[in-house]
Amino acid sequence: MLIRLGYDIQFDLPAPVSFVAMLHVHPSRSADLREPDLMQVDPAISLDCYIDSFGNVCTRFDAPAGRLRLSNNTLILDSGEPDAINLSAVEHPISELPSDVLRYLMSSRYCEVDRLSGIALDLFGHLPKGWSRVHAVCSWVHEKVTFGYHFARPTKTALDVFTERQGVCRDFQHLAITFLRALNIPARYATGYLGDIRIDIPPSPMDFSAWLEVYLSGRWWTFDARHNRPRVGRVLMAVGRDASDVAITTSFGVANLRHFFVVSDEVVEEASAERILSGQN
């Protein structure tokens, strides 16, 4: 299955401002790209790339005052398989975890493990360990929190989500991540493309999406406390401890968002399309 990916993001900048963007496909998916994954910047300015401590591709640049446009249009091959399920995946004791996984047990800006550990143990401490417990955490968040774009705010933490019970994508994941870390289960925040592919929901304006990854049985697994069901077509862009590590764009000064458009659509390949056409005869 092929997925057409792209975005068109425009800012008005009252003064020159430096940016860091995380608008490339994650290195773990580079081999799947069928077209170059190049961020276009208008006006044309020089870009620097680097890999941050989480392994994400970051782009730095200094934008002049005026309108700034970041855009992209690429194509990626996807398995077409929904998120994997492994009911027998196990939690590891701390001693078995790789050292570079340990940081996903700690508190971070939006995930105050130190403040929510009591309630996490109350709610989930008694459950059998493993996949089903992680699923129980995600289901709790999915059921208790109401989704709404107008509930978004940049300072909202997991504790806020827990008390207000309202939020957007990232808020659902922050609360689930915090509960999981409190149970000594490594959990990290993931952001990327997620189109409405092969699911029967009304189409909605596309946005980048957030989900979470949980370390069980020696690898990271995708969970999603917002949708709480397997989805097809996630394309990872960045992982981190929480949203503060993986902002799509960070501007070190005023940048007024004027336009925001994201696309992530399944592509019917030409060959397939021909077959469909000939089949009609």
Next chain:
Amino acid sequence: MLIRLGYDIQFDLPAPVSFVAMLHVHPSRSADLREPDLMQVDPAISLDCYIDSFGNVCTRFDAPAGRLRLSNNTLILDSGEPDAINLSAVEHPISELPSDVLRYLMSSRYCEVDRLSGIALDLFGHLPKGWSRVHAVCSWVHEKVTFGYHFARPTKTALDVFTERQGVCRDFQHLAITFLRALNIPARYATGYLGDIRIDIPPSPMDFSAWLEVYLSGRWWTFDARHNRPRVGRVLMAVGRDASDVAITTSFGVANLRHFFVVSDEVVEEASAERILSGQN
């Protein structure tokens, strides 16, 4: 100048528990060690070391139930010079900062840059850039916040310090770090040994200490919003975005602290001592 370093930290563990410790001298000071920097663990258990994403030495181990004792006794060479002052050190524009410095501009668990940026700009936005502005931030914190051990609590953030105006070492640094990042000045949290060496203050029970490092003129400089004056004899153990990255010990389960002793004393070398003795004749 030689400094005798050591600690004796004891926990009672009701059940086996995994630990991560940051109880070694930072690799940047390894060459100064005059005796091995070996953490003794009693009972004897196997230890694993790794370097975290900030460059700190971390030690992992699984402790059995019962009394756990971590101790050390080592010797380090120190310049004997107080913290450097460079009044002409400059702030860099974002575009000049090394990529691995950028993360020290972001919000973190205890440093909510997103919540304190308005007040930081109100207080310090109009000041001339450079060393003097960093000093102004540290002086503000030093003057407004009252020190007291009973003001410590594990969940206290920079915003709490700002509103409560009370705290311990780490609280002073968290507030200063947050203000600095809001001004687009990279700042990071540092922890290590700091004895009462060559200063005229009443001796107090030793503890590990926290300070901050600020990136100016192409390198990191030591500042200290708690003491707000140059000190002799800091020995760095770990750096990170805030205290949540550099906890001296992290236990993934219950660990009751029973004993805590730290030493960091200037050593009069034997040869010197002999000279002093013979001089007395």
Next chain:
Amino acid sequence: MLIRLGYDIQFDLPAPVSFVAMLHVHPSRSADLREPDLMQVDPAISLDCYIDSFGNVCTRFDAPAGRLRLSNNTLILDSGEPDAINLSAVEHPISELPSDVLRYLMSSRYCEVDRLSGIALDLFGHLPKGWSRVHAVCSWVHEKVTFGYHFARPTKTALDVFTERQGVCRDFQHLAITFLRALNIPARYATGYLGDIRIDIPPSPMDFSAWLEVYLSGRWWTFDARHNRPRVGRVLMAVGRDASDVAITTSFGVANLRHFFVVSDEVVEEASAERILSGQN
């Protein structure tokens, strides 16, 4: 000057629910009413009125499941004068304040005086006491905080407003009230009608409005950190320590707001209209 007042508020109630409403003109304005101030309730249900500890008229009732409509249409005489200004009004020492004014110095749900007193003293402690200091507080809030309906949320406190610098009417007043109390100046929250009367701003959908009252020179004076200039046509409904004391409606169960319309318009009297007409001949 006559002002036509009214509202039409509709809820959908999935189940029977008890309400308390503060939808009457404050007793201090009763004598100005030119038509009865009667809240219509549809469906017709029995209402109980009482005066709360702040002197406000409250209405209690038990609404059945289904659509609930609260409406009113009344007429009030107004001086047509803008909010009074008295540059020589003085702050009182605590000892001179009436006892029933003291509660307007304390912390309340949305006004955490205990958390903002340090910053209030930093910002305003050095200013000359009296009217000009109160005005300075309101001006600071007016200038630093950005208005936007989408910034509203029910749990937002003065500290949140201070850090986020965004809010609606009530948020502006909460922050100003908190600063004033921290300076030992009694301040209370006021809610009522405020139309766009005799000011040159683009007409906007009406809402109830919030302002504040400050105790100087032996009486309460109207200030408004949102608009920060004298206005004509305020009609007080309720006062309290903050918004939690004077909610327009409180439902003790689920009540989904479906319609909200408020009117507060200057009326050209018939007699006057006739004179104007005859004057044209």
Next chain:
Amino acid sequence: MLIRLGYDIQFDLPAPVSFVAMLHVHPSRSADLREPDLMQVDPAISLDCYIDSFGNVCTRFDAPAGRLRLSNNTLILDSGEPDAINLSAVEHPISELPSDVLRYLMSSRYCEVDRLSGIALDLFGHLPKGWSRVHAVCSWVHEKVTFGYHFARPTKTALDVFTERQGVCRDFQHLAITFLRALNIPARYATGYLGDIRIDIPPSPMDFSAWLEVYLSGRWWTFDARHNRPRVGRVLMAVGRDASDVAITTSFGVANLRHFFVVSDEVVEEASAERILSGQN
């Protein structure tokens, strides 16, 4: 049973400062006093008394710079009965509650009903209504929160207690009150004397104590989430929505506490003592 009540509270005042004190027995207990309940103030200064909107006796005075001493020594008759238990006491629907009880359902400074209502419903919403549910709330708080004087801080709210699980007397009551209000059960904060009378606990330095009152079956009942068992000898001083309404002393300026001593001891009357002696013969 007679109880000897008293206190000796001393402040150092760097400058003159105004005070409000709530250091008298509540009017509901006035008839039980066997000696006058007079607060002694040294130096002698004029005092003003008033009754606040909650019905508490308040004392206002202006203290000069220097040492200030507030003391009292009085005697009260007590039933000697432990806190009443009525397992059949019922919760009222909102519509049955007296109007002056409604304010004890709202959010207040330390009781953020708006932030804890979701968790309150999760924890207690499914329980049978009435006395047993109130008891369940108090037991939950009693079991989950750890008592310690060093956990006290003036800004600590119910939400903080819920997340930190540590606190003093008032913190236990604030959390229980908040949960109860979220369940539409009126609950208020009470402060007064509570000696270690007729219970087998090690004697501890006396302090004033806090408990809560809950409205069931048409009256207020005493509960105590800190001790969670009936006690003998409570002498009420003040009630309010939370601790911000009933501070023992409020100073409108700097007041450094130097001495704090409270006594609340059962008195063996002389007559009784004689009878006991003669009975021994």
